[in-house]
Amino acid sequence: MVVPAAEVDFAAEQEKDPAPPPAVAPPKPRRLNLQLIGQRSLEGDASELKSLSAEEYAERVLGLQRLRLGHLRLGSMDGLEPCNAATHLYLQHNLLSEIESLEFFARLQFLVLSHNKLTHVTGISQLAALLHLDLSHNQIGEIARPSDVFPAALVQLNVAANPCAALRGHRIGLLTALPSLRRLDDLDVRPWERGQTEDAEDSTSDDAAVEGGVQPDAATGPAHASTSAGLARDVAAVANMQGERGGVASSVSDAALDLYERFAARSGTTDVQGTVR
Numbered sequence: 001m002v003v004p005a006a007e008v009d010f011a012a013e014q015e016k017d018p019a020p021p022p023a024v025a026p027p028k029p030r031r032l033n034l035q036l037i038g039q040r041s042l043e044g045d046a047s048e049l050k051s052l053s054a055e056e057y058a059e060r061v062l063g064l065q066r067l068r069l070g071h072l073r074l075g076s077m078d079g080l081e082p083c084n085a086a087t088h089l090y091l092q093h094n095l096l097s098e099i100e101s102l103e104f105f106a107r108l109q110f111l112v113l114s115h116n117k118l119t120h121v122t123g124i125s126q127l128a129a130l131l132h133l134d135l136s137h138n139q140i141g142e143i144a145r146p147s148d149v150f151p152a153a154l155v156q157l158n159v160a161a162n163p164c165a166a167l168r169g170h171r172i173g174l175l176t177a178l179p180s181l182r183r184l185d186d187l188d189v190r191p192w193e194r195g196q197t198e199d200a201e202d203s204t205s206d207d208a209a210v211e212g213g214v215q216p217d218a219a220t221g222p223a224h225a226s227t228s229a230g231l232a233r234d235v236a237a238v239a240n241m242q243g244e245r246g247g248v249a250s251s252v253s254d255a256a257l258d259l260y261e262r263f264a265a266r267s268g269t270t271d272v273q274g275t276v277r
Helices: 034-041 046-050 054-062 170-177 199-211 222-239 247-257 260-267
Strands: 066-068 088-090 110-112 132-134 156-158
Touching: 034 054, 034 066
Parallel strands: 066 088, 088 110, 110 132, 132 156
Antiparallel strands: none
């Protein structure tokens, strides 16, 4: 029998949604200790390591030069202090919000802190031996006074995939503050980025030409043509970077476009914007 629509209890006919599953608390951040450091960083036969006394085990850990502590959900660097003999420290893919506990790491040369939760850079200026620093994929908004923040000896620095990398003048500012850098944000530092255009190369080529009895034309000579073409290629290559480098491409493109007037004056090119697409 068909029940008239007016007599149907639509509210009762509705299927009740099952109760939502209980919320799962995120795993708690882990804390460092000598046991954990040894488990991740000590190399050797497992049975041999198990046979070590507590004192022998601690001695091995304290003498480690490479600390492999990535992917551990670490919420703090507290506990690293005793391992200050390290030259390489890997802390990528953790939950770190601050760089700490590195006051006595005088031998540290290689530090990886990518994929954490850092919002600012502190605690590394005293690392005089540091050559390589990876801070990519964090939440660093601005790097004020980089010459006071970073060690002067840095050769490679990566802060890509941070908000600061999208700021105008980011790359030029770091290169100016850190004259030893050879690679920044996964890109080699080119001579023209430091204002070292091919003028020096032109001068060398011209001197060689004069010794051979040839007087090169400063505006149209072969040396000028080749170096101007090289600068054009550099500008175009940098400015055309897209997509995967994100903010890095933006900041480097700004640096490249800053060379527009210099290149145009030297090469006689009036359509550099047509070259840089």
